[in-house]
Amino acid sequence: MDVAAPALILRRRPEAGRLARLFDNKTFLICACLTPAIGLLVVFLAYPLGLGVWLAFTDTQIGGGGEYVGIENFVSLAHDPVFLKTVFQTIFYTAVATAGKFALGLWLALLLNHALPFSSIIRAIILLPWIVPTVLSAIAFWWIYDPQFSIISYVLVDRLHLLAHNIDFLGTPWHARFSLIAANIWRGIPFVAISLLAGLQTISPSLYEAAMLDGASPWQRFRFVTAPMLMPILAVVLTFSVLFTFSDFQLVYAITRGGPFDTTQLMATLAFQRGIPGGQLGEGAAIAVAMIPFLVASTLFSYFALSRRKWQQGEANE
Amino acid sequence: MAHVSIRQARKSFGATQILHGVSVEVEDGEFVILVGPSGCGKSTLLRMIAGLENISGGEIAIGGRVVNDVPPKQRDIAMVFQNYALYPHMTVRDNMAFSLKLAGATRVEIEEHVQRAARILDLAPLLARYPRQLSGGQRQRVAMGRAIVRDPQVFLFDEPLSNLDAKLRVQMRAEIKELHQRLQSTIIYVTHDQIEAMTMADKIVVMQAGRVEQVGAPLELYDRPANRFVAGFIGSPAMNFLAGRIADGAFHAGGAAWPLPNAAGGVNGAAVVYGIRPEHMMLSPGGLRATVQVIEPTGSETHVIARVGSASLVCAFRERVAARPGETIEVLPNPALAHLFDEQTGNRLN
Ligand SMILES: Nc1ncnc2c1ncn2[C@@H]1O[C@H](COP(=O)(O)OP(=O)(O)OP(=O)(O)O)[C@@H](O)[C@H]1O
Ligand SMILES: [Mg+2]
Numbered sequence: 001m002d003v004a005a006p007a008l009i010l011r012r013r014p015e016a017g018r019l020a021r022l023f024d025n026k027t028f029l030i031c032a033c034l035t036p037a038i039g040l041l042v043v044f045l046a047y048p049l050g051l052g053v054w055l056a057f058t059d060t061q062i063g064g065g066g067e068y069v070g071i072e073n074f075v076s077l078a079h080d081p082v083f084l085k086t087v088f089q090t091i092f093y094t095a096v097a098t099a100g101k102f103a104l105g106l107w108l109a110l111l112l113n114h115a116l117p118f119s120s121i122i123r124a125i126i127l128l129p130w131i132v133p134t135v136l137s138a139i140a141f142w143w144i145y146d147p148q149f150s151i152i153s154y155v156l157v158d159r160l161h162l163l164a165h166n167i168d169f170l171g172t173p174w175h176a177r178f179s180l181i182a183a184n185i186w187r188g189i190p191f192v193a194i195s196l197l198a199g200l201q202t203i204s205p206s207l208y209e210a211a212m213l214d215g216a217s218p219w220q221r222f223r224f225v226t227a228p229m230l231m232p233i234l235a236v237v238l239t240f241s242v243l244f245t246f247s248d249f250q251l252v253y254a255i256t257r258g259g260p261f262d263t264t265q266l267m268a269t270l271a272f273q274r275g276i277p278g279g280q281l282g283e284g285a286a287i288a289v290a291m292i293p294f295l296v297a298s299t300l301f302s303y304f305a306l307s308r309r310k311w312q313q314g315e316a317n318e
Numbered sequence: 319m320a321h322v323s324i325r326q327a328r329k330s331f332g333a334t335q336i337l338h339g340v341s342v343e344v345e346d347g348e349f350v351i352l353v354g355p356s357g358c359g360k361s362t363l364l365r366m367i368a369g370l371e372n373i374s375g376g377e378i379a380i381g382g383r384v385v386n387d388v389p390p391k392q393r394d395i396a397m398v399f400q401n402y403a404l405y406p407h408m409t410v411r412d413n414m415a416f417s418l419k420l421a422g423a424t425r426v427e428i429e430e431h432v433q434r435a436a437r438i439l440d441l442a443p444l445l446a447r448y449p450r451q452l453s454g455g456q457r458q459r460v461a462m463g464r465a466i467v468r469d470p471q472v473f474l475f476d477e478p479l480s481n482l483d484a485k486l487r488v489q490m491r492a493e494i495k496e497l498h499q500r501l502q503s504t505i506i507y508v509t510h511d512q513i514e515a516m517t518m519a520d521k522i523v524v525m526q527a528g529r530v531e532q533v534g535a536p537l538e539l540y541d542r543p544a545n546r547f548v549a550g551f552i553g554s555p556a557m558n559f560l561a562g563r564i565a566d567g568a569f570h571a572g573g574a575a576w577p578l579p580n581a582a583g584g585v586n587g588a589a590v591v592y593g594i595r596p597e598h599m600m601l602s603p604g605g606l607r608a609t610v611q612v613i614e615p616t617g618s619e620t621h622v623i624a625r626v627g628s629a630s631l632v633c634a635f636r637e638r639v640a641a642r643p644g645e646t647i648e649v650l651p652n653p654a655l656a657h658l659f660d661e662q663t664g665n666r667l668n
Contacts, residue, residue: 206403209370214417214468215391224416228407 055285062279073286083287086265091294093181093266094245100185101241102234105192110226112193113200123194130190138254141183145169145255170256173263180264183251188244192237199233200226239302243295267291320381320394320471320504321346322367328375329362329528336362337528339376344472344521349498349505351515353551354525360508361400363525364474367506368397381471396465397474400481402457404449410460411445414467435463438497455486462497475507479514491517512552516540524548546664549593549657555621560592560629561661569658572627574606577653579668590667593657596621599633605650608633610641622647 022028056073060066077083108126112119129137144151146169153166169179203226211221249268252258258265258273265273267287275284322344329337336359344350352360365371367378369390377384385393396417404413411432418428436442439459449457458478465473478494479487495518498505509515515522516536524531524539524547531551532544543549549557562571569576569592576592597619608624608631615621615638622633624647633649641647658667 204401204403206399206401207405209368210397210399210403210405210464211416212370212390213368213395213397214464215420216416220420225405 052285053289055282056289057286058282060281060285062276062281066282069282073283074290077283077286077290082262082265083270085262086267086270086287087290089177089264090246090266093177093184093248094242097181097184097188097245098238098241100181101188101192101245102238104185105189106196108189108193109196109200110222112197123197126193127190129187134187134250135254137187138183138251141179141186141251142255145179147171171260173260176256176260176264180252180255183255184245184248187251188241192241195233195237196230199230199237203229235302235305239299242298242302246295246298247291322381322472322504322506323379324363324367324376325378326376327363327366327373327378329359329366329371330374335374335528337366337374340525340528340530341376342523342530342533344504344506347502347504349495349507349518349520350523351507351509351519351521352523352525353509353512353515354531355551356510358525359528360510360525361476364397364476364506364508367393367472368395368474369393394471395474396468396470396472397476398458398461398465398478400477402449402461402478404457404460404464406449408448409445410441410447410449410452410463413449413460414463417464417468431467431469432463435466438466438500439463439493454482455490458482458490459493462494466497466501471504473503473505475505477509478507479509480511487514494518512554516552522552524551526551542666543593543657544666546591546593546659549659549666553595555596555632555634557593557595557657558631559659560594560631562590562592564588564590572629574627574629576606576651576656579653579656579658589661591659591661591664593659594651595655596632596634598652598655599631599635599649600652601635601637601639601647602650603648605648608647608649610639610643610645610647612643613639613641624649 023032055066057068057070058066059069059072112123112126116122143149147153147166150166150169152169153163156163157166168175170176207225207229208221211225216224247268248266249272252264252266252269253272256264258269262270267290271284271287271291273284274280274287278284322342324340324342324344326339326341327337328335328339340359340363342350352363354360362371366373367380369385369388373386377386379385380393380395405416408416414432414435415428418431423431432445433442436445439462441456441459441463444452444456444460449460452460458481461478475494479490482490491514494507498518507518519536521533522536522539523533526547532539532548536552539548539552543552546559550559560569560571560576562569562576564570564578564586566586567578569578569590571592576594606626608622608626610622610624611630612623613620614623619634619636620639622635622639622641624631624633626649631649639647656668659665660667
């Protein structure tokens with residue numbers, strides 16, 4: 001029985017039809033295999049992106065057509081104080097939140113890299129903020145930051161008697177900005193911690209032992225072994241983290257909607273607000289397009305400055 | 319250079335005891351090799367000397383100073399790891415310079431030490447390379463260079479050659495031995511390869527299951543193994559063991575009578591184990607009749623597996639043997655080189 005099967009296949013081969021022969025053609029096969037992927041990319045990525053860029057150069061409004069207006073949208077944005085303030089806020093938000101996420105995430109990863117009791121359970125718990133849908137956690141933060149029912153105010157005022165009045169978390173500009181940054185850090189830590197932990201675990205323990213015998217103190221071991229070996233993965237994680245934070249929308253929109261007085265507006269929320277509720281599709285698109293140079297710059301920075309390491313590339317150097 | 323004493327060292331991981339009181343004296347400038355089967359605790363003992371594992375009991379002294387509570391970096395030892403543990407992000411030069419840099423040596427001093435080590439180990443052309451651009455043997459030399467640069471009191475090696483191919487291993491064996499003769503340093507070296515142990519050591523420590531079975535010079539272990547374990551562990555092909563009884567001034571096993579070693583006492587009727595190394599069997603007309611089962615010519619020697627009575631026996635002859643499997647040859651042991659062991663305790667009797 002087993003012997004018969006290959007024989008059958010062999011006999012069928014010469015009778016293969018045109019279709020089968022077509023699939024033997026390498027060029028055709030490559031095209032056939034690539035088509036679905038390229039189709040998906042075009043429909044869901046290239047087309048919306050292209051349309052967005054196109055809209056940025058028109059004065060399209062919702063419900064009406066639009067005409068090509070050149071860089072008029074960008075010129076008017078350059079003189080728009082709300083937009084300029086938003087750019088500053090976005091950069092500030094990204095910088096502070098990323099620094100916070102990396103400081104805390106690295107610290108957590110270093111702790112978890114030591115053999116702790118229940119470390120797998122702790123690792124699972126740490127992932128929680130990341131698993132919870134953003135809007136759900138935004139609602140939780142909304143309550144935490146509520147002017148009347150905030151648990152933080154409750155503890156500080158009613159329990160510890162450290163403050164006389166409730167904190168108005170979301171009502172004043174700087175409070176609101178830092179409250180949002182705190183929420184973003186909370187959400188971002190798991191990604192950073194787990195990624196860096198994965199990086200730490202690829203470092204062979206014998207390197208630390210060798211460094212210990214070479215006379216390195218714990219700080220020197222971190223400085224000369226951990227840090228350089230973690231740098232490549234750190235660069236990747238940093239890039240992603242900056243991209244996600246810079247283009248953050250959900251958290252801000254759900255907690256403050258950009259208020260009070262646009263002081264927590266990010267470029268993504270402003271783009272949405274101008275474009276959809278405001279109806280100025282062209283202007284909204286222009287704000288969104290204005291994010292692109294920032295994102296490209298930060299990607300290039302981490303690619304060139306941090307991730308290229310000669311010792312990993314193994315090029316011959318005599 | 320220093321003297322190392324290990325006195326009744328014990329180690330447990332949780333409830334399982336790994337080392338049960340190990341005592342070894344390493345003289346100044348001596349090359350001592352720890353051998354033993356896998357899992358017997360050699361690496362653990364070495365790591366205890368280095369300070370990478372704490373000491374559960376007993377004490378370890380380096381250069382007269384008890385180091386039980388001394389952190390690794392103050393023990394003045396250098397270790398070559400089995401996987402070399404080179405820092406992948408540092409060049410060969412930086413790898414070797416790292417410890418000096420941490421110790422605050424000047425640039426000139428560092429360069430001098432690195433150049434000296436590079437000269438000794440023939441690493442000069444490779445100083446600017448990264449570890450991943452090196453072959454296994456070169457990495458091994460860098461790992462040794464990193465140790466040499468520090469000029470430590472004691473060198474520790476944990477199976478440094480086990481990742482190399484057979485030819486390179488022979489070459490590196492000679493290099494390490496030469497290095498020792500040149501530096502006159504104290505070396506403690508772990509391996510489970512008994513040939514490495516025999517060829518390099520001044521003194522061999524044979525370990526089994528967390529205990530020291532015997533300590534001695536290589537040929538001493540070969541000539542007078544203290545017990546059956548050491549006898550079987552040292553020497554290749556391994557010693558033949560035959561279980562039987564002593565009667566009428568001969569050893570009887572499997573229906574054949576074997577000549578006793580000269581010094582054997584008259585323990586008539588005692589149950590003993592008779593040990594004879596394959597290379598101490600001779601072709602001898604009129605000797606014991608042996609039926610050839612397998613013949614393995616190695617070129618320099620011919621290994622013959624044969625049956626004498628009901629016992630199976632490995633012989634290694636310098637001369638070529640023409641016999642084919644199934645045929646009979648006549649062999650005799652060199653009685654002066656035979657060993658007798660107690661059947662119960664395995665200890666040497668003669
Ligand atoms: N961290 C540890 N926790 C628990 N048991 C350990 C630990 N390290 C080693 N052991 C046990 O200690 C015993 C000795 O280990 P060790 O590494 O010293 O063996 P070895 O003689 O070096 O063997 P090999 O020749 O295979 O390297 C082994 O049974 C091992 O399972
Ligand atoms: Mg080992």
